[in-house]
Structures are given as structure tokens and as C-alpha cells.
Amino acid sequence: MIRFENVGLRYGMGPEILRDISFQLPERSFQFLTGPSGAGKTTLLRLLFMSLKPTRGLITVFGKDRTQITRAELPHLRRRIGVVFQDFRLLDHMTTWENVALPLRIRGREESGYRNDVTELLKWVGLGDRMHVLPPVLSGGEKQRAAIARALIEQPEILLADEPTGNVDPPLARRLLRLFIELNRSGTAVLIATHDLSLMNQVDARRMILSDGRLDIYD
Amino acid sequence: MTRPPQAAPGTKAPKDGGKASRVGETPRLPKLPDMPVRAIPRILNTRARRPTPIVPSGNVAGRALIFVIAIMTFLSCLTLGAVTLVRDTASTWQSQIAREATIQIRPEDGFDMDAALAKAAAIAEGFDGVRSAEIVDREATARLLEPWLGSGLDIDELPVPRLVVVTINERNPPDFNAMRQALTGAVEHLSLDDHRAWVDRLVSMARTTVAIGMAVLALMLAATVLTVVFATRGAMAGNAHIIEVLHFVGAEGKFIAVEFRSHFLSVGMKGAAIGGALAVLVFLLISWWTASNLATPQADQATALFGTFGIGIPGYLGVIAVVILISLLTALTTHFTVLSHLNDLDATSSG
Numbered sequence: 001m002i003r004f005e006n007v008g009l010r011y012g013m014g015p016e017i018l019r020d021i022s023f024q025l026p027e028r029s030f031q032f033l034t035g036p037s038g039a040g041k042t043t044l045l046r047l048l049f050m051s052l053k054p055t056r057g058l059i060t061v062f063g064k065d066r067t068q069i070t071r072a073e074l075p076h077l078r079r080r081i082g083v084v085f086q087d088f089r090l091l092d093h094m095t096t097w098e099n100v101a102l103p104l105r106i107r108g109r110e111e112s113g114y115r116n117d118v119t120e121l122l123k124w125v126g127l128g129d130r131m132h133v134l135p136p137v138l139s140g141g142e143k144q145r146a147a148i149a150r151a152l153i154e155q156p157e158i159l160l161a162d163e164p165t166g167n168v169d170p171p172l173a174r175r176l177l178r179l180f181i182e183l184n185r186s187g188t189a190v191l192i193a194t195h196d197l198s199l200m201n202q203v204d205a206r207r208m209i210l211s212d213g214r215l216d217i218y219d
Numbered sequence: 220m221t222r223p224p225q226a227a228p229g230t231k232a233p234k235d236g237g238k239a240s241r242v243g244e245t246p247r248l249p250k251l252p253d254m255p256v257r258a259i260p261r262i263l264n265t266r267a268r269r270p271t272p273i274v275p276s277g278n279v280a281g282r283a284l285i286f287v288i289a290i291m292t293f294l295s296c297l298t299l300g301a302v303t304l305v306r307d308t309a310s311t312w313q314s315q316i317a318r319e320a321t322i323q324i325r326p327e328d329g330f331d332m333d334a335a336l337a338k339a340a341a342i343a344e345g346f347d348g349v350r351s352a353e354i355v356d357r358e359a360t361a362r363l364l365e366p367w368l369g370s371g372l373d374i375d376e377l378p379v380p381r382l383v384v385v386t387i388n389e390r391n392p393p394d395f396n397a398m399r400q401a402l403t404g405a406v407e408h409l410s411l412d413d414h415r416a417w418v419d420r421l422v423s424m425a426r427t428t429v430a431i432g433m434a435v436l437a438l439m440l441a442a443t444v445l446t447v448v449f450a451t452r453g454a455m456a457g458n459a460h461i462i463e464v465l466h467f468v469g470a471e472g473k474f475i476a477v478e479f480r481s482h483f484l485s486v487g488m489k490g491a492a493i494g495g496a497l498a499v500l501v502f503l504l505i506s507w508w509t510a511s512n513l514a515t516p517q518a519d520q521a522t523a524l525f526g527t528f529g530i531g532i533p534g535y536l537g538v539i540a541v542v543i544l545i546s547l548l549t550a551l552t553t554h555f556t557v558l559s560h561l562n563d564l565d566a567t568s569s570g
Contacts, residue, residue, distance in 0.1 A: 051564075089467070091460075091464060095271070
């Protein structure tokens with residue numbers, strides 16, 4: 001679904017942050033992206049999410065060359081990719097339910113058409129009784145699950161999660177990991193950016209390791 | 220080192236074998252083990268309320284923006300009203316003075332003043348463009364001199380010139396040179412003052428006053444525009460995270476711009492309406508005060524200078540125009556600020 005070929009990225013006239021990155025995210029795959037802090041994990045996620053353009057190399061997203069994707073096409077392609085941000089990015093003035101429903105609301109869909117879907121998804125991530133509270137009163141783990149639910153509500157083909165367990169304790173991290181695994185089993189390709197070794201050790205999955213701007217892949 | 224990726228973690232491949240549901244289909248999510256689903260509050264079944272606006276309505280920046288817009292609209296409307304008042308008053312002064320001319324006859328020994336006055340009035344009335352020629356009688360002349368010479372004055376004892384007030388059709392004024400020649404040829408000791416010198420000075424003063432007023436109004440409107448633009452941008456800065464979230468969950472730029480524009484149009488309309496209403500209230504209060512103090516010396520002076528102290532229909536229409544202008548300005552600023560922010564996000568995307 002997403003393919004990188006010899007991708008390089010630099011900011012302005014600075015040094016290359018990512019060099020000769022080549023890999024692909026196939027359908028229904030599951031992988032970890034790891035590496036030391038500052039290695040470029042978040043930058044690579046932004047490239048995957050089309051929030052950045054590479055300075056060289058080729059990125060193909062759902063069969064389209066990234067450089068040929070127009071501004072008008074970007075929103076439609078982004079809806080096929082769910083993103084869980086490291087800082088959650090929930091809107092504090094909206095309830096958990098409304099935050100999760102936001103991607104459907106911006107598409108102009110009637111609330112009656114997705115009300116049950118959102119409720120079911122929130123129950124699925126364990127926020128059945130936290131639907132109508134505002135994010136500031138949610139715990140870190142609850143915010144994380146709300147952010148995951150928002151990323152999943154449109155049934156994306158790919159889920160990108162940036163340090164999804166960075167703000168939660170180990171038991172909750174394990175539960176979130178099980179959530180991602182279940183999601184992957186239902187057909188969504190998952191990429192989790194983390195440097196939590198214990199988390200990665202729980203799953204036999206592909207590991208993509210970023211170091212000094214280069215990517216090594218261990219299957 | 221790079222090998223083709225495996226299909227799924229742990230179990231290597233999905234065991235359920237089911238086809239994954241895709242975008243737009245009803246979610247077919249699997250049951251998550253050990254993830255407790257707690258009691259669902261009853262409110263869930265009573266969701267019939269209006270959805271929360273995407274742009275929050277009651278934050279501090281929004282209230283401050285309403286306040287700023289109200290103040291700037293109020294000041295702009297006051298300036299506009301003042302300019303309208305000055306323009307109307309200057310026009311009235313000019314019109315009143317241009318509407319009259321004065322025939323003055325100086326007394327001499329053995330001169331028949333009454334006959335001279337009657338003759339002069341008759342000659343003046345004979346000219347096209349003259350509506351009437353009225354002799355200022357002895358009593359009225361005495362009243363004119365009363366502030367300087369006191370009451371009980373017998374004007375026959377003093378060499379006081381007598382006057383004939385000639386009322387003129389402003390649109391079709393008479394030929395003053397011909398009138399002057401006819402009058403001075405027929406009546407001795409006569410002079411005609413057509414107020415031209417005063418009118419020229421007043422026209423010049425009125426034009427200068429209105430020009431200064433318009434310049435002040437232009438500066439005020441420019442200050443209002445800049446203040447509203449920067450205040451709106453400031454209020455928008457507090458909502459930048461909302462734009463980013465909407466952008467990254469796949470909202471189109473047009474959708475985001477419309478959401479913010481609608482919200483800030485409402486904010487702009489509230490502020491501008493408050494400011495405009497306060498300005499109208501001030502005009503009405505001043506108008507009421509002058510109307511209710513007509514007989515007092517202060518009101519007489521104010522009325523002499525500014526007429527009835529009302530800004531009239533054009534003034535009120537101007538206030539409405541300022542309110543609409545500022546509301547639209549707020550909405551437009553928001554629109555372009557959102558597009559600019561989205562452009563910045565996309566510019567970042569260009570690496």
C-alpha cells in the first residue's frame with residue numbers, strides 16, 4: 001500500500017535526516033518502527049502520512065506517486081490512513097464521543113448514520129462509560145484509547161501510531177498492544193513507532209530500526 | 220537484511236480469515252479480550268442535543284475579540300456620525316447665508332429713509348431670482364442694537380443705517396451686479412451686500428472641515444481594519460491546533476475555512492452590532508438632550524453651531540454600513556488566516 005524507494009529527506013539546507021530509505025507496507029502487515037530518540041521516527045511517520053514530501057526518492061501511496069498527489073486528493077487519501085499522535089491531539093472542548101466521531105462529521109455524514117458505530121468502537125476500546133466526558137478529565141491511557149478510536153473510526157487501511165504506549169503503565173501498554181493486534185487481525189496494516197523494547201518483545205513482528213538516518217529491517 | 224514483511228504478528232496471519240471491512244462500511248470490529256466494557260451511561264440513549272461546534276464559541280480570545288470589535292465599531296460610528304454632522308451643518312451654514320442678501324441705506328440729514336427703503340425693496344423684488352425683499356422696521360433694528368446700546372432706543376436720534384433683507388432663490392440667484400447698479404442708481408447712500416465674501420469663506424471652511432473629518436474617518440476605519448485583522452488573527456492563533464487536527468483527520472481546506480469563517484462572522488457581527496448600537500444610542504441621547512433643552516443658552520449655542528444635532532438617515536445608514544463592513548472584514552480575515560495556515564502546513568509538506 002505504501003512503498004518507499006531510496007527516500008531521503010533534509011530540512012532546508014541542513015544535513016539529510018533520512019537517507020536511502022526503502023521498504024514497503026503491505027496490506028494486513030504489522031511492524032514496529034524503532035530507534036534512538038531523534039533518529040527520525042516521527043519524521044518517517046510524517047512522510048508515511050503525507051505530511052512531508054521527500055527531498056529525493058520515490059514514495060508511492062495506494063499506487064500513486066507522492067509527488068503527483070494534488071492538494072485536493074490529499075484529504076481523501078489521508079482518510080485511508082489512521083494516525084495516533086504522540087500527544088493525542090484531542091479537541092478539549094468536545095466530548096470523547098464527539099472527538100472519535102470527528103472524522104465522520106467532517107465528511108458531512110448524518111450523526112444518525114454513525115452514532116452506533118462510534119458507540120460500539122468506544123466500547124471496544126474500553127471507553128464505554130467515558131463517552132460524554134471532555135478529554136481534560138481523561139487519564140493518559142484513556143486519551144490514548146480515544147485517539148486510537150478516532151484513528152480507527154473510518155476503518156483505515158493503515159494505522160500509524162507514534163509512541164502509543166509512551167504515556168501509559170506497562171499493563172495498559174499490553175492491553176493497547178492487544179488492541180492493535182486485534183485490529184491487524186481484522187485486516188488493517190499497523191505500524192507502531194516506539195522505543196519500548198519490552199513492548200516489542202511481546203510480539204513476533206517485523207522491526208524497522210532507524211539509526212543515523214538509515215533504516216534496517218528485521219523480519 | 221531487508222526481507223519481505225510477514226503478514227501478521229505473533230500468529231503470522233489472521234486466523235479469522237474474514238475479509239476486512241473497509242472505509243464507508245459498517246465497522247466489523249472483533250471483540251477485544253480482557254478489555255472490560257463498563258456500564259454505558261443512560262445519556263447515551265438520549266443523544267438528541269446539538270453537536271458541539273467544531274470551533275469553540277466561548278473562549279477568552281473570542282470574548283476579547285468581541286470587545287475589541289465593539290470598541291472599534293463604536294469609535295468608527297462616532298467618527299462617521301461626527302463627520303456627517305459637520306458636513307450637514309457646514310452645508311446648512313452655507314445655504315442659509317447664500318439664501319440672503321442685504322441692502323443697507325445710510326441716513327443723511329433731510330433724507331427720506333422710508334421712501335428710500337420702499338423704493339429699494341421694490342427694485343429688488345423686480346429682479347428674477349428674488350423671492351422677497353423685507354424692510355427691517357424700526358423696532359427690529361432697535362432690537363438688533365439692543366445688546367450694545369440697551370433697550371428703549373430711539374433710532375431716529377442716531378445715524379443708524381437701515382436694512383432690507385432680500386431673500387434669494389438659491390437655485391436661480393439674481394444678477395447681483397445688475398441689481399447693485401440698479402439700486403445704487405436709484406437710491407442714494409445705498410450699498411448691497413450679497414454675502415459673497417462670507418459664502419466664499421464658509422464654503423472654504425466647510426470643505427476644509429469635511430476634508431479633515433473624512434481624513435479622520437479614513438484613519439479611524441484604517442485603524443479599525445488593522446485592529447480587527449490583528450485581533451482576529453490573535454484569536455485564530457488560539458485555534459491553530461483545531462485547524463491542524465481537522466487537516467490531519469482528512470478535512471478539506473474549504474470545510475475548515477467555512478467552519479472558522481462562520482464562527483468568526485458571528486463573533487464579528489456580535490461585536491459590531493454592540494458597538495453600532497452604542498453609537499446610535501449616543502446620537503439619540505445627544506439629540507434628545509438638545510431637543511429637551513431648546514430654550515436654554517447652552518442648547519441655543521449648540522443648535523446654532525450644529526443645527527438639530529441629528530445625523531439623519533444617511534448617518535444611520537452609515538452606521539449600518541460600518542457594522543456590516545466590520546463583520547465581513549472579520550469573516551474575511553478568518554478565511555484568509557485559515558487558508559494561510561493550511562498553506563503553511565502544506566508548504567511544510569513540500570519539505
